[in-house]
Every structure is written in C-alpha cells, then in structure tokens.
Amino acid sequence: MAGAALLGAAGCDLAERVPGLPGTTPPNREGTNVVLVIIDSLRKDHIGVYGGERAVRTPNLDSLAKDSLIFTRAHPESMPTINARRAIHTGTRTWPFTDWDPPMGEDIILQGWQPIPREQTTLAEVMRANGYGTFFVTDNMHQFKSAYNMHRGFDAFDFIRGQTTDNYMPNWTYPPEKVDQALMKGNVPAMTGQMKQYFSNVAARQTEEDWFAPQVFSRASEMLEAVSGTGSPFFLTVDSYDPHEPWDPPEEYLKMYDDEPYDLKEPFSVIYGPSDYLTDRELERMRARYSAEITMTDRWLGRLMDKMEELNLFENTLLLLLSDHGIGLGEHGYTGKPAYILWPEMTDVPFFIRHPDGKGAGQTSDYIASTHDVASTVLGYLGIDAPEQMTGQDLSVMPDDDPDDDRSHFTSGYHDHVWTTDDRYVMFCRHDGTDAKLYDVEADPEMYEDLAAQQPDVVKRMFDGYVLRDAGGPLPVYDPLPEPTV
Known part of the structure; x- marks a missing residue:
C-alpha cells in the first residue's frame, strides 16, 4: 500500500509475559x-x-x-x-x-x-x-x-x-x-x-x-x-x-x-x-x-x-x-x-x-x-x-x-484534579478535595451555577463516597511540577 507501513515488533512470547492471556478460542x-x-x-x-x-x-x-x-x-x-x-x-x-x-x-x-x-x-x-x-x-x-x-x-x-x-x-x-x-x-x-x-x-x-x-x-x-x-x-x-x-x-x-x-x-x-x-x-x-x-x-x-x-x-x-x-x-x-x-x-x-x-x-x-x-x-x-x-x-x-x-456514579481524573457524577450532580475539585465546584445537572446541565458553598454536605458526600472510595483511599500527592505549556 502507498507509504510503507512499519511492521510491529514480534517481541517475546505474549502468554509467557502475561499469564492468563486468553487463548485462541474461536470467537462466537x-x-x-x-x-x-x-x-x-x-x-x-x-x-x-x-x-x-x-x-x-x-x-x-x-x-x-x-x-x-x-x-x-x-x-x-x-x-x-x-x-x-x-x-x-x-x-x-x-x-x-x-x-x-x-x-x-x-x-x-x-x-x-x-x-x-x-x-x-x-x-x-x-x-x-x-x-x-x-x-x-x-x-x-x-x-x-x-x-x-x-x-x-x-x-x-x-x-x-x-x-x-x-x-x-x-x-x-x-x-x-x-x-x-x-x-x-x-x-x-x-x-x-x-x-x-x-x-x-x-x-x-x-x-x-x-x-x-x-x-x-x-x-x-x-x-x-x-x-x-x-x-x-x-x-x-x-x-x-x-x-x-x-x-x-x-x-x-x-x-x-x-x-x-x-x-x-x-x-x-x-x-x-x-x-x-x-x-x-x-x-x-x-x-x-x-x-x-x-x-x-x-x-x-x-x-x-x-x-x-x-x-x-x-x-x-x-x-x-x-x-x-x-x-x-x-x-x-x-x-x-x-x-x-x-x-x-x-x-x-x-x-x-x-x-x-x-x-x-x-x-x-x-x-x-x-x-x-x-x-x-x-x-x-x-x-x-x-x-x-x-x-x-x-x-x-x-x-x-x-x-x-x-x-450509579462515575469518577474521572485529570492531573491533580478529580471529577465525579451521579444521576443529579457533578462535582470536581483538586485531589485533596479543595477548590470544589458543585452543579445540579438536572436543573443546570451546562453547569453555570456553582452550589458548592450552599451544599458542602453534597460536596463531602461525593468526595468521600465517590472519589476516595473509587480510588481506594487518599489520592497520591506528587511534588509540585511546572504546568505544561501544551
């Protein structure tokens, strides 16, 4: 084909490197x-x-x-x-x-x-x-x-x-x-x-x-x-x-x-x-x-x-x-x-x-x-x-x-921030729970009205019950690093 496609390296035996890899069972x-x-x-x-x-x-x-x-x-x-x-x-x-x-x-x-x-x-x-x-x-x-x-x-x-x-x-x-x-x-x-x-x-x-x-x-x-x-x-x-x-x-x-x-x-x-x-x-x-x-x-x-x-x-x-x-x-x-x-x-x-x-x-x-x-x-x-x-x-x-x-809820992360949602709210904050923002996405789907100050109990429930539970404990803290430029 136009433009030479590079061949993938064969590497070592996959089953040996990753125990439990599925075999070659014919697909359904x-x-x-x-x-x-x-x-x-x-x-x-x-x-x-x-x-x-x-x-x-x-x-x-x-x-x-x-x-x-x-x-x-x-x-x-x-x-x-x-x-x-x-x-x-x-x-x-x-x-x-x-x-x-x-x-x-x-x-x-x-x-x-x-x-x-x-x-x-x-x-x-x-x-x-x-x-x-x-x-x-x-x-x-x-x-x-x-x-x-x-x-x-x-x-x-x-x-x-x-x-x-x-x-x-x-x-x-x-x-x-x-x-x-x-x-x-x-x-x-x-x-x-x-x-x-x-x-x-x-x-x-x-x-x-x-x-x-x-x-x-x-x-x-x-x-x-x-x-x-x-x-x-x-x-x-x-x-x-x-x-x-x-x-x-x-x-x-x-x-x-x-x-x-x-x-x-x-x-x-x-x-x-x-x-x-x-x-x-x-x-x-x-x-x-x-x-x-x-x-x-x-x-x-x-x-x-x-x-x-x-x-x-x-x-x-x-x-x-x-x-x-x-x-x-x-x-x-x-x-x-x-x-x-x-x-x-x-x-x-x-x-x-x-x-x-x-x-x-x-x-x-x-x-x-x-x-x-x-x-x-x-x-x-x-x-x-x-x-x-x-x-x-x-x-x-x-x-x-x-x-x-x-x-019923989901948690995601980006660098030193976390984001979590359930059927009603979205909350995001720093990895230690500070600088939180909270939104009622039923009433405010584009998330313009921050409710964190009015509903700190919801912020705490979402951080403790969703973020920390999904992470298995406190999030890792790394030494401050320069903000990327791209």
Whole structure:
C-alpha cells in the first residue's frame, strides 16, 4: 500500500509475559471484523445528532449515529490524550495515577501521562492472539515514541508525521507571515516555537488531501482495501488528531462558520487558561475555526464509511467511535484544556457502537460509558475472554441487557484534579478535595451555577463516597511540577 507501513515488533512470547492471556478460542461471531475510530478533542455538543445550539455540520457522524447505539453520558476514564489512550488500548483504568513515573525527557508533565506498562496486555495483542490481523493508522504525534507502546500488538501501523510540534521538517522553513498572524496577545514564547514547527511541517500542502484528517482516513481506507480480501478477520484502529488544535482547515470550511471580514490575529491555537486574552471577535473566530475543523474531519470520516460500504464491510464489522475529551472555547471563561476546567465542554464526549446486525440502531442510552470500556466491549461482542486486568464493561450487551456494573456514579481524573457524577450532580475539585465546584445537572446541565458553598454536605458526600472510595483511599500527592505549556 502507498507509504510503507512499519511492521510491529514480534517481541517475546505474549502468554509467557502475561499469564492468563486468553487463548485462541474461536470467537462466537467468527469472521466479524472490528473498526475502532478515535477522534481527538471532539466535543459532544458540536455533533448534530446530540442536538443543541452549538451543533455544527456533521452529516457523516449523524449518519453513523442513526445506525448505532448512542451514549448520551459518555465521559473519559481519565484525561488527556495519552491517559485516555492507555485506557482505550488496555481496558484498564489509569486513574488514580498511583503508578505515575514521568518519562525522562518528556515535555508534557501530567499525572498518568506515561507509556503503557509492560505488564498490561493491549486489546490488539488479544485480537492478534485470536487470529485477527491488527492494523493502526494515526497522526497523533504523542503516540509516535516507541517507548509509549501504543503500537504494541499491531501487525502493521502507519504514523502520519507533521502534527503540531512534531520535529518533522526543519523549523526554519516556516512562512514568517503565518507565524506572526498566529501569535495572539499573551502567547508565551513556547507558542512561537510551536507555530514555527507546525507551519514548517505543512508548508508543502497543496490540496485538501494533504491536510491531516484526509491523510488519516484515506490511509485507513487503503488499509481496508488491502486487508478486506485476505479471508481473515481484521481489527483496524483509526486515530485522528483533528479537530485538536492547531485549527487550520482549508478556507472553504472556515467560511461555513465565519464569512465576515476579519483582519485580526488568527487563533489557530489556544492558550490554556483564562480566555480574556481574546477579544469577542477573536473568540468568535476561534470557535469558527474549531467548528470548521470538525466538519472537515467529518467529511473524511465519511470517505472511510464510503469505503466500508463499497467493500460490503458493514454487514460483518463491529464499529466503535469515541473521543478522548473536549476543549474549552470560552464557555466558562477559559480556553484550552487546563486540568481545572472540568465542565461539559471538557468531559462530555461522543460514543457510538454500530452492530453489524443493526442492534440498537438509533437508540440512546444514558448509561455512563467510558474509554476503558472499549476493550471489554470488543472482546465481549466477539466472545473472547478478556484478561483480568480489563476492568471496563461490555457495552455490546446493550440495549437488550445491562452491563454488570450499574454505574450509579462515575469518577474521572485529570492531573491533580478529580471529577465525579451521579444521576443529579457533578462535582470536581483538586485531589485533596479543595477548590470544589458543585452543579445540579438536572436543573443546570451546562453547569453555570456553582452550589458548592450552599451544599458542602453534597460536596463531602461525593468526595468521600465517590472519589476516595473509587480510588481506594487518599489520592497520591506528587511534588509540585511546572504546568505544561501544551
């Protein structure tokens, strides 16, 4: 196929390394393929099928949703990027970060941000042990480092280079006018370097096919073409970094959301923190750029779905689609993804499961689905026993049956903050219970009225009864570390 796909390392014997790994018992649904789509930083409220005033043009996501079971209360097990993917690939909770050991030389210092532990088995390894061809396409630069083990278990994987700060091209080849245009008031020096690297990486783009989401979904379509005729079932993971910033879509997409004259700085990227560095017009432009990036990504997801239809794969393929987290665009006075803005724009993500037999198509579930449920769901559907470490729920039994865990509440974590919810409230705070915010999401679903001062008993009940109980005791405390710049 176009672009040499790198072969996964054979490594040592898997059964010897991980005792209790399921054997090669034939799946109950023999010949069923699996496609897993991960879309970074995709907010639930921007997808048409979820409704709401912030929904943008997502015809392909909406079409997929009509054929899928739709989870209306999906939240990441932990955040951000690497934490969420550790949970997706291993089916194992990353929070409460008790095993955190910051990798040497890493520029992102966040609790839980580290490679997949060697003793944990990945979903791809289990699938390969059960006779599946395993394939991976992504442009998510944080997964490129081989030490992170995100590629473990895949027979072939393709990493598309050039996103954001990837040292892909010499960073002195950038167009100066683009970098100057991108530097908003208050940008830290690190942002200058990021923009120089990014615009150097993309300087050779000519057509829309050269943008990142088009490359990812086009390469995934090529993989489908190559593997669908082999006669063996396959597991394909497609992981798109878009619509993560920088928001730099082709101009025609931006005009869908902002066709008014604009002569200010271009918010290609974002400062993590208070949004007061932006004028109202700049914030409007930033939101338009994010929306445009989603619509472009949706279009090329549609190309992948077209390829699946062309190859008659929908009839024998389980398809899951979800995101790792969202991003703040000034709704509560903050932009980006700092750990302390755990409002719906950060924590509410899409999650679809499309069964090949159409079960649950177009139905919704308010069960709290999460990133670490992916592995258990895939293996459960195929009738493959999951390793004991995979503690997520098998969501494939829905809507006919309920998962084993009723999830009357759920707890998540991001660096030194925790977030927890039940049927009525959402509470988030620092890891020691301070700086708590409490919201009645029945009355205030977008979480603007903080009730923590009026209802300290509810805050205490949720912290002691949910957070500490789920964590198995007090959360780990690490020496203060510098706030990440990206």
